[in-house]
Amino acid sequence: MKNFLHIIGIFALIVMTSFATADFYSSMTKVDYVEGSKTLKFTTKMNTQHISDAIKINPNTAGFEAEVKKYVNNNFDLFVNGSPKTLTFTGxxxxxxxxxVYFEAGGVSEISTLKIKNTILLGTFPRQINLVNIAYKGSQKTMNFQRGKEVNEVSF
Incomplete structure (x- = not known):
């Protein structure tokens, strides 16, 4: 019985330490269509330490926002109805x-297909998962991105 309790104790310790060291890597992007201005507005939430590790700059420095802008522009592509759209970083x-992170794409009058390439943090964190929730004229769609599935497309 004593050996059994000892083995259970060791097993419990292994399980607890394996969960303690696990880190969760994700980003969440919300996309809203603003009919009046024909604009897609993007709001992306990322972990501060993770994006800081990816761009190799301290988030408290003056150049952090410029580096985040460059990083998002290099790791997020948008295609509306098969045509690439320019993303404008707004803050x-x-x-x-x-x-x-806030950015937008203007001149979007009608959407039949929306294709996104999202590689945010995928190069730095192999288990990274990026979620994108899209609201367009009363319809909701969700996309997920991970290594090996960097591009996703939805139809409206």
């Missing part, structure tokens, strides 16, 4: 453990 803010 960012660091709020504790989260970085919020």
């Amino acid at each position: 960012s803010q660091v709020n504790g453990q989260s970085v919020w």
Whole structure:
């Protein structure tokens, strides 16, 4: 019985330490269509430490926002009805453990297909998962991205 309890104790310790060292890597992007301005507005939330590790700059430095902008522009592509759209960075803010990034694409009058390539943090963190939730004229769609599935497309 004593050996059994000892083995159970060791097993419990192994299980607890394996969960303690596990880190969760994700980003969440919300996409809203603004009919009046024919604009897709994007809000992306990322972990501050993770994006800081990816761009190799301290989030408290003056150049952080410029590097985040460059990083998002290099790792997020948008195609509306098969045509590439230019993303305009509108700002960012660091709020504790989260970085919020704001960007938009204008001149979007009607959407039949929306294709996104999202490689945010996938090169730095192999288990990274990126979620994109899209709201368009009363319809909701969700996309997920991970290594090996960097491009996704939805139809409306």
